[in-house]
Amino acid sequence: MARANDEVEALLQEYADLIAITGGDAFKARAYEKAARAIGGHPADVSKLDEDGLREIPNVGRSIAAKVAEYLRTGKMAAVEEQRAEIPAGVRELITIPTLGPKKALRLHEALHISSVNELAAAIEADALADLKGFGEKTQDNIRHGIELLRQSGGRVPLALALDTAEEIVAELSAVTGCRRCAYAGSLRRMRETVGDVDVLVAAAKSEPFMAALCGLPGTAEVIARGTKKTSVRTGKGLQVDLRVLPPASWGAGLQYFTGAKAHNIRTRTIAVHRGLKLSEYGLFETESGKSVASRTEEEVYARLGLPWIPPTLREDRGEIEAALRGALPDVVTERDIRGDLHTHTDLTDGLASLEVMVEAAAERGYAYYAVTDHAPDMPMQRMTDEKILAQRERLRELDGTRRRMRLLHGTELNIGPDGEVDWPDAFLAGFDLCVASLHSHFDLGRGPMTRRLVRACENPYVHVLGHPTTRLIGRRPGVDADWDEVFAACARTGTALEVNAQPDRLDLCDEDILRARAHGVRFAVNTDAHSVPQLAQLRYGIGTAQRGWLTPDEVINTWPLTRLRRFLRKGRR
């Protein structure tokens, strides 16, 4: 279910954007942003809090608490409604374009009445920005490129948003009388990083109540098509949802049919044909007699095709059929295999929760170990000092083993400088149990220098994990350019793990890079990079991505027992 916290966060962030766009007080906009983030990252459900409770959340004061309470009570926030009436939604959409912020968006709106990304693209095409102050040739190039990046996601929505929507709908439909089974399928079940539309399946004798329920959901903005077998709607957030209702006996066949990528399904149907069978969403049938031979479960369907059950995340026709036929499918890593998170933050830097709160939440998840890796000093805005990180270490040692016997590792997230150097000298780095090293600046060095930079970071004996290696942001920024095969080889040679960062806008490495890297014999770490308690649960997106990269537990260092992990962290040192 989408948490009320997430809804409030989105609304307050929207208000902050609108203040910035209308040229309001920048500090006021910042205040709303901070409150939005604090509420999104707050462990307790805000819909259960009254105004006093809300005010106990850091950065939420009298005014914001009142607005949140108003929203929770009425479903509306008057202040936001008023701003919306002033500024078309498309103007806010403009600031999602990289390099285009609130100031430029407002100028475009005021001078040229541009109020959508499409209008802006057309204006640039028509050279209508030529006389506009502050929009020189380079700026226009950057905007054009930014729009291109946005469009590459092709109207697809981030996995996390689609998953929230799908889980909500599945919960609603499961409660309808007559529901035998209900689940989401499609690219969402395959955990693709972006999702075009959400496919929901129901097994039931009668379809009508489910079609009615879907059309009547509060999140449903528009009914695109409504029939007895299939209904399509669009949600308020612009996401298309397709519902199929199947006879209960067809459940497995339906799930198989609507989950696999097109190429995977063509392969399975071809195998069926060669066996004198026909595969559809209703079942697997003998071609001659039309007699059903399998349909109730996916396992049955695959088995009758001579295949083991294939995990949904592998159903892309990237070799899984051949592997299945050989009996060589990977035993992919699952959330249950993860024994600890190796990249997390606290409020010592840009995290929201204290060390104690993060440790408690990690212990609740049943981890055997947990690493705290706050930012190192070369990221100036975090104001890290030797004293602060050493004081944190002291406190962490006190907490070590006290929460469900969970062991704590003291780490840091280093910044990889332009030449591959990191924040602290070796003697100081030696005091950490674990160091993640990441790129946070100088993204445009060019392939040669970037490759040397990353390789040099791997060669540092104190760097254990390369954090979000390509530093891409899905739909907003491509990954840095480097000779990745050379970097992956360096990781394998030096015993440096590559991170699979689970933040839903990163998923970095991505599935294809993982497949390429694992061919070099690299180890991986699936980490959340959590900046708050709720973000610890984002592990699932990292696991989905790891599975899509065919990773097995043995390749993922944070599935290992602590003694084996510690051996890896020695990295050839004694």
Add this chain to the structure above:
DNA sequence: GCCGTTTTCGGCCCGACTGTTTTCAGTCG
């Protein structure tokens, strides 16, 4: 708008990069 071991005013994470308005505004992490 929030916050307070500078507590009811006056600050607010700091620095780098980019393009262009050539002395700095806008954007980003």
